[in-house]
Amino acid sequence: METIYSADWLLPIEGAPIQNGAIAFENGRITRLGTSAELGAGRRFPGAAIMPGLVNAHVHLEYSGYTGFGDGLDFGGWIALHLQRKLNLTFEDVVALARLGAAECLASGITTVVDASYNAASPRACSELGLKAIVGLEVFGADPEAALAHFEALKEIAAPALSEQVRLGISPHAPYTVSPEVYAAVRELGVPVVTHLAESAAERAWLTRGEGPLGAMGDELLPPLGETGIRALARAHAAGKEMIAAHCVDLDPEEIELLASLDVAVAHCPRSNGFLGCGIAPLADLLRAGVRVGIGTDSPASAPSFDMFEELRSVVAFSRAREHSSQALAAARALELATLGSAGALGIADQIGSLLPGKRADIAIVALDETSLLPWEDAQAAVVLGGSPERVVLTVVDGETKYEKGEFEWDVLRSASATARGRMLAGGSKARAAGP
Ligand SMILES: [Zn+2]
CATH class of the missing domain: 3.20.20.140 (Metal-dependent hydrolases)
Known part of the structure; x- marks a missing residue:
């Protein structure tokens, strides 16, 4: 089944930005691009731009x-x-x-x-x-x-x-x-x-x-x-x-x-x-x-x-x-x-790097609401000048959501990493970490 996302802007990279743009994908590939009037709004991301991963x-x-x-x-x-x-x-x-x-x-x-x-x-x-x-x-x-x-x-x-x-x-x-x-x-x-x-x-x-x-x-x-x-x-x-x-x-x-x-x-x-x-x-x-x-x-x-x-x-x-x-x-x-x-x-x-029908559905959605960058002047510049991990709301790889803001177990990831960092700072054994 086709999934549709829409936002204030769609930035295909190959091709001009589309205001009130929408993207449709299915089975890991992009199927259609256009305005949300043409494709339907699907899931709407207000104050956001949809761009290639x-x-x-x-x-x-x-x-x-x-x-x-x-x-x-x-x-x-x-x-x-x-x-x-x-x-x-x-x-x-x-x-x-x-x-x-x-x-x-x-x-x-x-x-x-x-x-x-x-x-x-x-x-x-x-x-x-x-x-x-x-x-x-x-x-x-x-x-x-x-x-x-x-x-x-x-x-x-x-x-x-x-x-x-x-x-x-x-x-x-x-x-x-x-x-x-x-x-x-x-x-x-x-x-x-x-x-x-x-x-x-x-x-x-x-x-x-x-x-x-x-x-x-x-x-x-x-x-x-x-x-x-x-x-x-x-x-x-x-x-x-x-x-x-x-x-x-x-x-x-x-x-x-x-x-x-x-x-x-x-x-x-x-x-x-x-x-x-x-x-x-x-x-x-x-x-x-x-x-x-x-x-x-x-x-x-x-x-x-x-x-x-x-x-x-x-x-x-x-x-x-x-x-x-x-x-x-x-x-x-x-x-x-x-x-x-x-x-x-x-x-x-030919597979990734832009939003075109037929390419892999690798997508990032960046929300600039709650920033001083809206209303939009130049959506591509706004994403570059104002984007940050805190403003990424969704990351989609081959059509599947792999990151959604607020839905990630950062605590577990960070504590394991902190243990490793502590071991590096403490020194100790010099055995090489060569395999599992
Ligand atoms: Zn390097």
Whole structure:
């Protein structure tokens, strides 16, 4: 049976906003769009906009409880602290953290994430909560055989949770922890490749000259390559359209052209880059070069939340600040990047990222009543400027409600996550949380 929702505005992203719009869906797919006069009002959401579910192009759900850890440290010190605290967790702790992360994403109107998973715990959390995901299982090191063996071990842990909605990927961490040979080998698997590239000047200093704060990382750090990661991967034929590279902040013009010609997609995470003092990615240049760009929140280990609306405002503010122009990026364009743009970065813009008949019924409903943003002037700008998890009333994934404001057991999720966070702060056992 068809379900119909209606609201003050419907924001299809592909196509103009529809005032007093309505959407109909059935069997997980959108069937019709129009005005509520045409479709009938169905369930009416007053003071709200109906929009496509947000697509978070870079996230670490397992780090939901890391908020504020190492705040203010330099990049090398931050990553070293992060690696050390992670070792204090049990596998069940990591699942609890990932559950909270998945819940916070749904509450932020996010329906799909690209996750990088260290422990293979996040697939279980996504499957339980109904958040769609491409989960890149993280591998490290210089040896392709060892990296692929580690991937197989993680895959076994993840396997029971994998489905059409929770799909497998691989995540070679970054060019300073993973060799070009490993990157080349993981391409052969034919799954999405999630990585971190050109995140900081510290990365460039280490990879090109063997200098700088990354030296504090210890065992996980590989020897310098004598060139940047993007150049090394291009030379090794180790990057292409299957790759979603987070950050891409510290780029020269030739590297931007390389990303475009290799068709590597970029997950732009401005808050993470800002809080870590890494800089502001050249978003306008990347878009001009034709690079596929999506938006990611990264995790509370760097940015303090999975709040995609905070991220969107940062996308707009940082881009305009970098370009010294209020025209550099419209709010509506930012919203497009966090929906259709991210979907394109994943290579699935034909299925998600906008509201069109035939696409998956992945929907977020944001209510701006009780705010100063009504009456509406520009509905797309209003959602970007005024949206927040507190204002998301409903998140629908494949036609099923997975989050409804006021209907979620936050207490249980938060207390399990707090236990895990406490264990990280207390230190103690250094046994690696490798499996269930
Ligand atoms: Zn990341």
